[in-house]
Every structure is written in C-alpha cells, then in structure tokens.
Amino acid sequence: MTLKYAWFPGCWVAYRMPYVEKSDRLVMERFGIEIEEMKGATCCPEAQFMEAVDRRAWLTLAARNISIAEGMGRDILTPCPGCYETLKMARGILKEDEEMAGIVGEALKKIGVVYRGTSDTTHLAGVLYDKVGIEAIRKAIVRPLTGLRVAVHYGCHLLRPSKYLDFDDPTSPRKLDELVEATGAVSVNYMRKTMCCGGPAGVVDREIGIKILREKLYWIKKAKVDAIVVACPSCYMHMDGNQPYVEEMFEEKYSIPVLWYTELLNWAMGVDPKDLKFYHRVRIDPLLEKLGLT
Amino acid sequence: MSEAVVERKVLQELEEDIQRLVEIYELERKAAFCYQCGTCSGSCPVFMAEPEYNPRKMIMSLASGTWQSFINSEVAWLCAMCHTCLERCPQRIEVSEILTEVRNILARRGILPDIIAEKLRRVMERGMSAPYSKLIDKRRARYGLPPAPVFDAEAAKLVFDIFAVNHVLAAKKAREGGGSP
Structure with missing residues (x-):
C-alpha cells in the first residue's frame, strides 16, 4: 500500500517550527507515506482572521489551495489542525451551500482557477491512525x-x-x-x-x-x-x-x-x-x- | 483590548447588516426556543476568563435588537473559534457561526483588533499569516529540510481585491484616525 499525498505544511510549521516538520517527516518516511510539495499555495487561510473578516475570501483562497492538490491528483496531508480545519470545512461548505458555492465559483473564475472539490484533506495523525494503523x-x-x-x-x-x-x-x-x-x-x-x-x-x-x-x-x-x-x-x-x-x-x-x-x-x-x-x-x-x- | 467607539452613523449601517443576518439565520424564530440554559457560555473558554464575552447574551441581544451593548467594543473578536458552543447548544443554534458572521459585519466597518489587521497585511505581502523570515531556509537546512514553500501573495491580493478586503483595513484606519484614544 502506498500512501501518496500533496503536502501542505502550513506557514507556522514551515516558517516557525521546522523541528515539527522534521519530526513528522521522519515518521512519514518510516511508514512509507509519500509526500509531494504543493506549489503556489497561499495561507490556508487561518479561520481566526480570514473567516472572521470575510468568509467569501476565506473559502475562495481555501478552494484555490485545494485545486492545486486536485491538479496533482492527490488528497492533501497537513501537520496543522488549523489548515486541516480550513481546507476540510471549505470543501464541506462548498458542497452543501449552493449560494456560497456560486459566489466562490465566480471569484475563482476571475482568477482562472478550476475547483472540482475532488481532493480531501487529512491531518497526519489521522493518516497514522486510520491508514498506517x-x-x-x-x-x-x-x-x-x-x-x-x-x-x-x-x-x-x-x-x-x-x-x-x-x-x-x-x-x-x-x-x-x-x-x-x-x-x-x-x-x-x-x-x-x-x-x-x-x-x-x-x-x-x-x-x-x-x-x-x-x-x-x-x-x-x-x-x-x-x-x-x-x-x-x-x-x-x-x-x-x-x-x-x-x-x-x-x-x-x-x-x-x-x-x-x-x-x-x-x-x-x-x-x-x-x-x-x-x-x-x-x-x-x-x-x-x-x-x-x- | 481596545475600546471601539462606534459613531451613530456606523451604528445605523450596522443595524441593516445585522438585521439581514438575523433573517438569514432565522434568529428570531430560533432564539424563541432558547431557554437561556447557558450551555454556550458555560462551555466557552473565553467567557471563563472574561465574562464580558457572553455568547448567551450576545445571541439573545442579536435576536432582540439590543446588540449595541457588545458592538461598542472589540469584545466580539475574543472568540477562540473552538466551536464548543456550536457543538453543545441543545436547541441547535449555530452560536459560533453566527458570531463569526457578526465579525464579518464589524470588519467591513473597520471594527477589528490590530493583530487581525496585521495578519491580513501579512497575507497580502507574503501570502501567509506567520511572520516571514529571510533566514528560514538556512534554519530549515540545519534540520535537513528542503527550502520553505513560497506562498503566492499575488493570488491572495487578487482574491482580496475581488471581495474588497483592503477596504477593511482602510475603514479601520479611517475610524481610528478620528482622534479618539
């Protein structure tokens, strides 16, 4: 069984806590979890400032990030619960809220992004428990x-x-x-x-x-x-x-x-x-x- | 936490926005079933430390048009977004979701704390919310890690333009430039 994911370390892990990324990568190597970097992503973005300031922009940026993983044909793997929450919620909301999906779809069209909602997001602890076992x-x-x-x-x-x-x-x-x-x-x-x-x-x-x-x-x-x-x-x-x-x-x-x-x-x-x-x-x-x- | 003195004109604008929110969430009907059990406030980590942040009262005041009491400060921004109130409300009122929408409304009128504004600026400048470091790749190399991801600030700016997120910062500046301490 090969586990392949699009890697979304998030900015706090990547820029502030390299030891967390190092430790997580060692575990991933140990259990054969393969990761590939996501190129050109933005902040997930963090709900505390972005969802709270403008839910439409929050969902649009999240959908754009998810679309990068879709292009790689993979689900997203992240070490950060904040990124996990945002990306997972965004996909869920865009699936169930037609009006919001319309607003976000229009915005994505303006920036030339195609979002299908095909890539899911998991936190590493979830992969370790559910997939590695x-x-x-x-x-x-x-x-x-x-x-x-x-x-x-x-x-x-x-x-x-x-x-x-x-x-x-x-x-x-x-x-x-x-x-x-x-x-x-x-x-x-x-x-x-x-x-x-x-x-x-x-x-x-x-x-x-x-x-x-x-x-x-x-x-x-x-x-x-x-x-x-x-x-x-x-x-x-x-x-x-x-x-x-x-x-x-x-x-x-x-x-x-x-x-x-x-x-x-x-x-x-x-x-x-x-x-x-x-x-x-x-x-x-x-x-x-x-x-x-x- | 800084006080936000909200002018009469802004309060009138807020009134329309909040009325719309109350309608969207059918809050009048839902709040009618709220038996004020206080599970939301009792579960709220922020309320425990700062009784001024009281979800039970905030939801009721939105439904009854007396929300001015908590909107005259930045208290709404204390929400830790732990969503425990949302999970536990026995009447299934979407407490944290509604209070997040309230912050969307406040942000458009420039009522938001400095740190939230700073994070918006960081996303516009570097595409990320953590503080940028020029030395990060050197530091990562010591851990045997590849260079840090470069986030796409341009994409973030385009999305901010579409939804006029910049206006939030301008409104904050205009409101605070008025000379009130």
Whole structure:
C-alpha cells in the first residue's frame, strides 16, 4: 500500500517550527507515506482572521489551495489542525451551500482557477491512525516509554465543528490517545480534556489567553502527568511558550513539558531526542533522564 | 483590548447588516426556543476568563435588537473559534457561526483588533499569516529540510481585491484616525 499525498505544511510549521516538520517527516518516511510539495499555495487561510473578516475570501483562497492538490491528483496531508480545519470545512461548505458555492465559483473564475472539490484533506495523525494503523506503529517501537504518564490535548481544530470535520468523535476522541499509548506511555484522563488551550484568544488579548491556559494546566497538574502531548502548532506554542507567564500571573508552579506527538513516537522508535532539535521552553531534560534517554 | 467607539452613523449601517443576518439565520424564530440554559457560555473558554464575552447574551441581544451593548467594543473578536458552543447548544443554534458572521459585519466597518489587521497585511505581502523570515531556509537546512514553500501573495491580493478586503483595513484606519484614544 502506498500512501501518496500533496503536502501542505502550513506557514507556522514551515516558517516557525521546522523541528515539527522534521519530526513528522521522519515518521512519514518510516511508514512509507509519500509526500509531494504543493506549489503556489497561499495561507490556508487561518479561520481566526480570514473567516472572521470575510468568509467569501476565506473559502475562495481555501478552494484555490485545494485545486492545486486536485491538479496533482492527490488528497492533501497537513501537520496543522488549523489548515486541516480550513481546507476540510471549505470543501464541506462548498458542497452543501449552493449560494456560497456560486459566489466562490465566480471569484475563482476571475482568477482562472478550476475547483472540482475532488481532493480531501487529512491531518497526519489521522493518516497514522486510520491508514498506517496502531498495530504497525506498535511493531515499530524499539524503545517503549514504559512508565510515562501523559495528558493528551486534542485542541479544537481536529474535532470541531464536527458537522464538517471527521478526525474523531468530538466529545470523546480516542485516536491521539491510542497513538500515544502505542509507545508504551499511559494517557491519563483529566478534566477539561477537550477544552481550548486559549491560544487564539491570547492572540487578541494576552491576559485572557493566559487565564484560559491556567485552567487547562490546573487540571492537567491534578492528573499527575509527566508531560502534555499535542498535535497542533498553535497549542504547542501557547502551552509550552506561555507556561512561565501562567506561573508568574498566578504564582503557581507547573513546569509540565509539552511534547509534539510524533516527537514521542520518534523517541519510542529509536530516534535520539537530540537529533530532533525541538525547541522547548519548559525543560525536558528531567523527563529524558527519567526515561533513560539522555 | 481596545475600546471601539462606534459613531451613530456606523451604528445605523450596522443595524441593516445585522438585521439581514438575523433573517438569514432565522434568529428570531430560533432564539424563541432558547431557554437561556447557558450551555454556550458555560462551555466557552473565553467567557471563563472574561465574562464580558457572553455568547448567551450576545445571541439573545442579536435576536432582540439590543446588540449595541457588545458592538461598542472589540469584545466580539475574543472568540477562540473552538466551536464548543456550536457543538453543545441543545436547541441547535449555530452560536459560533453566527458570531463569526457578526465579525464579518464589524470588519467591513473597520471594527477589528490590530493583530487581525496585521495578519491580513501579512497575507497580502507574503501570502501567509506567520511572520516571514529571510533566514528560514538556512534554519530549515540545519534540520535537513528542503527550502520553505513560497506562498503566492499575488493570488491572495487578487482574491482580496475581488471581495474588497483592503477596504477593511482602510475603514479601520479611517475610524481610528478620528482622534479618539
């Protein structure tokens, strides 16, 4: 079985977090997922500014991106839940909303783009779970992360709105937990598991973003975990990068490492954590020591 | 969060737009079934941190024509777009969708936060919303990655022209140039 996709890294992964792309690519190579770059794409575009400012422009740019993958005869694969949400939603909306499809169709005609709606979009975690499968991943584990307790954070854009997205059950998702548990780690349940991390609100008002994050961290800490595992660049940046500010504002101690889910998979598949060169604001050395990975 | 003082003339223009939105979403009928259970607000991560952002009240005020209360600030832009309210409303009111449409209406009158405007400008300049870096390919090479994708800013600009997205930035500038702090 060959899995071939049009690769849409999204601008945050490509320009801000090369370590995420590196880690994801290693996993894709390991499981024979072939990717080809999409040439001439634009921002997906991000819903928070584009859907919120002009839904027509948001859908038109998304449809244009999808049309590039159509030209390649492939579905789109992205490491970013934000891109996944936008591209997946756009295809769904254009299928069901005739009036909007008409407006977008007119705009696309003006810029010389033919959109058919034939290319779907998936997030890498979905391909790993649905196509590669937990069994194959389990077989690739050479260094089980036994004893590691993690809090899996799904973030919003893999799950909602479930009217358009089909990654997993929006209220009781399991796929990311199972991917993580394939490494031998334990995914611990906690309050507010499917709640937003506060990242997007923090973009507009920093203090509000920090307060929302504190709510997440409060319950995660109660679950006594060694780390938080995420699959979203925005959650990664907010939960890792802003943790010291939560500690400052609330005079509480958290220091819970935030890990990218394929970072964990790579560790368990024998990749040296140092070779992945992730940037972590919350130090992960104590964790690596505990796992005997230093 | 900065206050947005909305002039009377703009409020009148907004009135028409919002009335149309209420009709499109049949909000008068739908809100009649809203029993104010507050599931939307209780599920809202932003409401938890900032009670001024109250989806339950916002939806009701749209349906009852008293929306001016939350439109006189940029509070509508705090929505994290997590869509939990949309998932959980027992009366199936499309809360986050409707509030997104409200922001479309506000944007056309130039009522939007600076960071949202900056992201629009980034898309026009580089075709992407993340900040551009000249050094990115060097940095990627250290990870053994190919050069970063070049996004098509021209295409983005053409689409912005078609829908007059530039007008959003001009309207914001005009509104803020008025001298109000």
